[in-house]
Amino acid sequence: MADEPARASLIDGKAFSQTLVERVAAAAARLEATHGVKPGLAVVIVGEDPASQIYVRNKGETTQKAGMRSDTHRLPDTTTQEELLALIAALNADAGIHGILVQLPLPKHIDSAAVLDAIDPDKDVDGFHVVNVGRLAVGLPGMIPCTPLGSLMMLKDQLGDLSGLNAVIVGRSNIVGKPMAQLLLGESCTVTIAHSRTRDLPALCRTADILVAAVGRPEMIKGDWIKPGATVIDVGINRVPSKDPVKAAEGKTRVVGDVDFAEAVEVAGRITPVPGGVGPMTIACLLANTYTAACRSVGVTPDDLNS
Numbered sequence: 299m300a301d302e303p304a305r306a307s308l309i310d311g312k313a314f315s316q317t318l319v320e321r322v323a324a325a326a327a328r329l330e331a332t333h334g335v336k337p338g339l340a341v342v343i344v345g346e347d348p349a350s351q352i353y354v355r356n357k358g359e360t361t362q363k364a365g366m367r368s369d370t371h372r373l374p375d376t377t378t379q380e381e382l383l384a385l386i387a388a389l390n391a392d393a394g395i396h397g398i399l400v401q402l403p404l405p406k407h408i409d410s411a412a413v414l415d416a417i418d419p420d421k422d423v424d425g426f427h428v429v430n431v432g433r434l435a436v437g438l439p440g441m442i443p444c445t446p447l448g449s450l451m452m453l454k455d456q457l458g459d460l461s462g463l464n465a466v467i468v469g470r471s472n473i474v475g476k477p478m479a480q481l482l483l484g485e486s487c488t489v490t491i492a493h494s495r496t497r498d499l500p501a502l503c504r505t506a507d508i509l510v511a512a513v514g515r516p517e518m519i520k521g522d523w524i525k526p527g528a529t530v531i532d533v534g535i536n537r538v539p540s541k542d543p544v545k546a547a548e549g550k551t552r553v554v555g556d557v558d559f560a561e562a563v564e565v566a567g568r569i570t571p572v573p574g575g576v577g578p579m580t581i582a583c584l585l586a587n588t589y590t591a592a593c594r595s596v597g598v599t600p601d602d603l604n605s
């Protein structure tokens with residue numbers, strides 16, 4: 299009988315995230331018992347984008363499940379920049395709020411950079427403030443963006459020591475690609491960031507022991523771009539028409555990643571599914587960051603959430 303190449307094992311982000319949320323919940327309960335501080339997260343959403351509304355609801359529900367305070371501020375898309383900045387100033391000054399997340403993207407009439415800049419860096423649980431970007435770059439403690447942090451946790455859980463591995467990150471965004479590169483560099487990987495101008499992207503991807511796909515283009519990364527046995531982290535969450543033409547005509551959608559999963563699973567050693575991979579880890583890390591921010595606000599060293 300001919301040897302079939304083994305199919306990749308799935309990295310179960312959903313199960314991992316549940317474990318992490320339980321650890322955050324236990325740690326938050328200890329913090330409240332010892333210091334009387336209940337971690338509080340404020341999520342601000344401007345406008346009515348249906349996908350954003352779903353994510354915001356998930357964040358709120360998970361936060362409350364973890365025994366933490368969750369406030370959601372839903373603002374109309376007519377909100378002015380001044381009004382949004384005034385809310386952020388109030389949240390910065392609110393001692394019961396340790397984490398502030400302003401859902402992106404913001405309506406076009408609002409300057410996102412100015413809004414992110416207004417968030418107290420110590421409450422910036424997204425890790426998007428330039429102060430946190432700088433802290434990550436120079437290796438100081440700060441807030442680490444949730445999606446790269448969750449991706450790194452899964453990689454370390456799967457592979458252990460990452461040092462010396464070739465990591466290729468496809469996508470150079472401020473929210474995923476660049477901070478992911480910093481984190482993997484910190485783990486002593488050899489890191490390459492690829493983007494739309496990269497020459498011979500498939501050949502570059504084939505050099506990767508760790509391939510992180512964060513471009514936002516449905517199923518762009520094909521099976522023959524992947525080194526056999528590589529670990530693939532698919533950050534993409536793309537809504538595409540349902541496979542069933544009748545359902546597609548009714549406007550039904552399905553969610554796919556940036557990786558062609560059906561092809562990749564035949565080549566990779568390990569791969570995150572979409573849904574059920576990076577997405578749930580992003581939310582779990584948001585809670586972890588909120589807990590960490592609450593600890594630091596009272597000068598307490600956060601408990602290790604890795605065990």
Ligand SMILES: Nc1nc(=O)c2c([nH]1)NC[C@@H]1CN(c3ccc(C(=O)N[C@@H](CCC(=O)O)C(=O)O)cc3)C=[N+]21
Nearest residue numbers: 353400401402403424535553573574575577578580581
């Ligand atoms: N300031 C800011 N911070 C964010 O972290 C942020 C943001 N803005 N804007 C929108 C994106 C999107 N995002 C997701 C988080 C979790 C899932 C998630 O849990 N997804 C599930 C379900 C996917 C589905 O079925 O739709 C999964 O992948 O299994 C998805 C998307 C955070 N974002």
